[in-house]
Amino acid sequence: MKIEVFPDIKDDVFYRTVKCTGLGTNLYTAEEERNYLEGYTEYIEFKNLTWSRKFNVDTDGNVIEDATNGETVTLEIINRKIKLDENFVADFNISMDNIKTSEIGTILKNSTLVAQAKCLLFELVIKDAIKVALADIRVKLNNFETKTSEIL
Secondary structure, three states: EHHHHHHEEOOEEEEEEEEEOOOOOOOOOOOHHHHHHHOOEEEEEEEOOEEEEEEOOOOOEEEEOOOHHHHHEOOOOOOEEEEOOOEEEEEEEEEEEHHOOHHHHOOOHHHHHHHHHHHHHHHHHHHHHHHHHHHHOOOOOOOOOOOOOOOO
């Protein structure tokens, strides 16, 4: 499954969309992946995910995940349940106005960096959930659906 991330900023609102833009992998054709996604229905449900990680800022000013030296960022997110298929789209947005003063730290020292970290958190959590769901499906795959024919 090919996943693309679409970031955007408009009027001090930061957006992050995680979207399936194609099927197929090194091991499976697009048709094979479509078939197993239809056969084994998986959902990404927000309430089952952990919305907390640590983030830092690199030397270029970019927000990065840093489990060792980063500041903790969390999301309080409304539950959604999204089917994992070729139409998968998960999106998130946050206004700088919604960043609490208590969320600003010494590393993420302004609301812009906190908003960027929250968007990156959303992206990373969703992509990890997709990887887990696809792995759960792939361990179930076998030759059950292989057509056979023989003359008896």
